[in-house]
Amino acid sequence: MSSPIRTASRFLLAALAALSILPSQAAQLVRIGAAHFPPYTVRPETGADTGLLPQLVAALNALQSDYQFVLVPTSIPRRFGDFKQGRVDMAIFENPDWGWKEIPHTIVDMGLEDAEIFVAQRQPEGRSARQQDYFDDLTGKRLALFSGYHYEFASFNAEPKYLATHYNATLTYSHDSNLLMVLRGRADIALVTRSYLSDYFLRNLKVADQLLVSDRVDQVYHHYAILRPTAPITGEAFGSLLQELRDNGQMLKIFDPYKIAVVPVPH
Structure with a gap:
């Protein structure tokens, strides 16, 4: 007859074994507004994956597994409303002077100039x-x-x-x-x-x-990312991911062919 301690130990070991084979916590979804802004984003409403933004998103997702970046089609005029209403977490290739001043946000310097x-x-x-x-x-x-x-x-x-x-x-x-x-x-x-x-x-x-x-x-155009204050990713974390892409050469590979300058980001 098994003792209560042995029985409890077996249950504990079984539970730990089950946990060890479960997948890690799901990546947090980060929705990026995609408005037609060639060559950065080209007709996203049609489902096209052309343009520089899809390339950047693919590089961000390949870099890590904590966040899953996805594109949400919007438009140049509609992007402000989508941002305020929480349909997107981030607007990218933006500038705070382009209508964002009255909308709460966090900015991240992308170190890109056009x-x-x-x-x-x-x-x-x-x-x-x-x-x-x-x-x-x-x-x-x-x-x-x-x-x-x-x-x-x-x-x-x-x-x-x-x-x-x-x-x-x-x-x-x-x-x-x-x-x-x-x-x-x-x-x-x-x-x-x-x-x-x-x-x-x-x-x-x-x-x-x-x-x-x-x-x-x-x-x-000195490009920034504009993040909602309650976005799943912080400005600091997103800036760190961009820095990793700069360090491994991906930023230069994506943007240099289009004469978009990859410039130092002030600390």
Whole structure:
């Protein structure tokens, strides 16, 4: 007849054995808002996994098992509401000046820099070739802009009516369309990110010589991640993961081909 102590010991050993074969605690889900912002995110609402954000998410998930990063499709205008209502935990490739100031958040410096530049037709038919001074004054010029973007020349006011009234702007949801408007003479200047233009020229080798790219920069995009105060991951933890990707070369591998600078992050 077994003693109560032996019986209890057997139950304890059995319980410990069962625990040892159970999977570890499930990774915490971190939802990242994915708005169409090429080449960072390309048409996420269609389920496409192209763009730099899916590559970054894959690298983050391969790096560790504590968090599972997933993309949640949103849009440039809708991302603020999705963030405030908790549909997403994080907005990425952002800047606090782009409408976030009144929304509680934590920022994480991603150590990435891009730029917004001006592009015009190099030599319209029947006219002399344009030079860099063409970009000095925007007055009277027809602009092709991306709807929802915050431009420094317009004091970061993204209201379509304001841009149309004050800057004779046509707004679209396609950099390709804006550049085509310039090539066809339907707009004088388009603003595009340096990273996008680099990719565009690779896809459209024949038009590179037809376009004049400004030395003037509208703004430097210094990218940040914007986290909800109650996000499953802290700003410090996310910053540490990004640093690991910098240290192992993954950040450079993902972003350098698009001329997005990987820069030091101040401590």
